[in-house]
Amino acid sequence: MGGDTFAPDVNGAAKFAERLAAGLVERGHEVHVVAPGAESGPNSTAIEVHEGQPMTVHRLRSWRWYPHPWLRYALPWRIEPNAARLLDEIKPDVVHFQSHIVVGRGLAREAVKRGIRLIGTNHFMPENGLQFTPFIGPLREPAIRAAWNAAARTFGLAEAVTTPTRKAADYIERYTYLKGVYPISCGLHIDHYTPNLEPRSENVVLFLGRVESEKHIDELLRAAAMLDPELDVKVEIIGDGEQRPALERLAAQLGISHRVHFAGHAPESYLKQQLTRASVFAMPSRAELQSIATMEAMASGLPIIGANAMALPHLIHDGENGYLYEPGDVPRFAELLTKVFTMPHDELLALKRESLSIVADHDINRTLDTFEALYRGEHVPAPVSSESDARGHDTQSTDSSRD
Structure with a gap:
């Protein structure tokens, strides 16, 4: 090989x-x-x-x-x-x-x-x-x-x-x-991930992947800045790359640095802990041939919000295990994040269970x-x-x- x-x-x-x-x-x-x-x-x-x-x-x-x-x-x-x-x-x-x-x-x-x-x-x-x-x-x-x-x-x-x-x-x-x-x-080794189906005590949106320009992580930060402060949304970004300094500056300009954590390269144990902790997974990239990170999030029972581009619609079934937004439409991205963070637990649970069902085909x-x-x-x-x-x-x- x-x-x-x-x-x-x-x-x-x-x-x-x-x-x-x-x-x-x-x-x-x-x-x-x-x-x-x-x-x-x-x-x-x-x-x-x-x-x-x-x-x-x-x-x-x-x-x-x-x-x-x-x-x-x-x-x-x-x-x-x-x-x-x-x-x-x-x-x-x-x-x-x-x-x-x-x-x-x-x-x-x-x-x-x-x-x-x-x-x-x-x-x-x-x-x-x-x-x-x-x-x-x-x-x-x-x-x-x-x-x-x-x-x-x-x-x-x-x-x-x-x-x-x-x-x-x-x-x-x-x-x-x-x-x-x-x-x-x-x-994916689906059984290596731990879903949490209990009601959430915090609102956390997670991104996992390379921190590079084609991932369009700036859209996630801009969307997070549009959310109601009462939601107290935390943004966790796991991964590293050439865009990290620029994104850290953007978070500061948007006034959300205190709510954004750049974890950089992290050990597998931390990654899986954050997948279990998160409320929703975000993938704004427009050039995914599959997205192993998205599958890892689905195996962790997370609803997914992602760009309606390339292969992401194969994993994100709009309205079933998450939602798609048109690339660049940051207000819609923010609206969908708000929808997930404010929906009743039984509706959120349905999204989470559908993620687990879809990812089962990827064993x-x-x-x-x-x-x-x-x-x-x-x-x-x-x-x-x-x-x-x-x-x-x-x-x-x-x-x-x-x-």
């Missing part, structure tokens, strides 16, 4: 790869992970423990991408020799790449040369990555097209291509020549079963990542043509 990001990086792609690798190890598979080194240094191989499971992790010499707050990348001109060396040493039955940019590209090309079964999963949206490049203004659209063309070249080598939701699969198919992309949920064991079948080359149905994904989509075979 290879990608351009892996633990200890904190993002959806890294978390999915970590969870999938650990789940496969737990089922008795031998798993090797190839990823950039977490710090400067030569190529290294070591047994690392992730999600409680030991696995072999091959860390490649990497450089820091300085426009980004933490991203490191493997050296592009060395990736194919490194991939060839590792594949010849490991002799894997399957290669599963999580990103087409550097590591995945090298592994894919070398796997094809050796006749190794190849599966690719896309977590990438060019629009997100371009904020850390000089491609702005008139250069932006050509850069997006070039990024999708590069993705198509690498994913086109795979015998099966997956992505977390039907919406994300449609997105890839629209911008590339690829067809038959599988929507497979990232999956990690279903995800593992599906990937094992893809690895074996078996005919599998196209799994759905929510009830809304299921409407009007037929099953697919793993030998769907990529022409």
Whole structure:
């Protein structure tokens, strides 16, 4: 399994790869992970423990991408020799790449040369990555097209291509020549989260994720500033990123600093404690291919308020387990927060129970079963990542043509 990001990086792609690798190890598979080194240094191989499971992790010499707050990348001109060396040493039955940019590209090309079964999963949206490049203004659209063309070249080598939701699969198919992309949920250990169905003693809105511009956390702060002070709403933001200083300044300008807590990177125990404590989860991002953080909130029995964009409507069923607002409509966002904080307990309980019901379809064991079948080359149905994904989509075979 290879990608351009892996633990200890904190993002959806890294978390999915970590969870999938650990789940496969737990089922008795031998798993090797190839990823950039977490710090400067030569190529290294070591047994690392992730999600409680030991696995072999091959860390490649990497450089820091300085426009980004933490991203490191493997050296592009060395990736194919490194991939060839590792594949010849490991002799894997399957290669599963999580990103087409550097590591995945090298592994894919070398796997094809050796006749190794190849599966690719896309977590990438060019629009997100371009904020850390000089491609702005008139250069932006050509850069997006070039990024999708590069993705198509690498994913086109795979015998099966997956992505977390039907919406994300449609997105890839629209911008590339690829067809038959599988929507497979990232999956979640649902039983690792603790819902609290008792009446609330405080009003807490929680955001969990990278604190970067594409998440539009400023909309949450602006909406919170519009709420009735009598509600005494507290805002908890867990995560870190380049936007944190700007958001702290914005909270001060809005006069709500005393009600906003920036927790930064937090241990898993704190994260789960806050998920249980919160009254509602907010996800204002407009570029989610699935949103593991939203699934974690649903597994914690939280109603969700999120932007009506990309894949979020697959998880947020408007009026059933939460509410959607049109991106940028901050007054509506504030109105929906007020609605949740003031609704009777029985209505809130209905939203919470529906979150638990919807997220049940995302149990990690279903995800593992599906990937094992893809690895074996078996005919599998196209799994759905929510009830809304299921409407009007037929099953697919793993030998769907990529022409």
